[in-house]
Amino acid sequence: MIFSLCLVLFAATLTGISQVLLKTGSAYNENGKWKIIAAYLNLPTLLAYGLLVIVTIISVIALTEMPLKVLYAITSLNYVIVLGLSWLFLKEKVNTKMIIGTIFIISGILVFNLF
Numbered sequence: 458m459i460f461s462l463c464l465v466l467f468a469a470t471l472t473g474i475s476q477v478l479l480k481t482g483s484a485y486n487e488n489g490k491w492k493i494i495a496a497y498l499n500l501p502t503l504l505a506y507g508l509l510v511i512v513t514i515i516s517v518i519a520l521t522e523m524p525l526k527v528l529y530a531i532t533s534l535n536y537v538i539v540l541g542l543s544w545l546f547l548k549e550k551v552n553t554k555m556i557i558g559t560i561f562i563i564s565g566i567l568v569f570n571l572f
Contacts, residue, residue: 469532
């Protein structure tokens with residue numbers, strides 16, 4: 458069970474990284490007639506898609522020992538991870554509502570897994 462828990466936490470971190478990469482890739486700007494295709498086929502976006510495939514495989518492996526309801530509860534940490542990575546790497550501002558939401562998410566995970 459500990460191994461599966463570590464896998465799920467790793468998958469949540471990879472999901473957060475992929476979300477930040479998708480956001481970076483969506484800002485990719487190219488002029489010309491291939492502009493729409495370039496927005497979906499740039500390096501950050503393709504790396505993000507690849508990470509999401511890896512996350513899917515990791516989640517399936519983790520589900521061999523972990524109940525689905527626990528997996529979903531822990532993967533909600535994605536929101537917290539994306540918030541932290543966006544603040545750290547994309548220099549996005551974090552406001553009070555985001556912090557309160559993060560506290561609710563972490564509290565919900567703790568309450569769900571303790572009771």
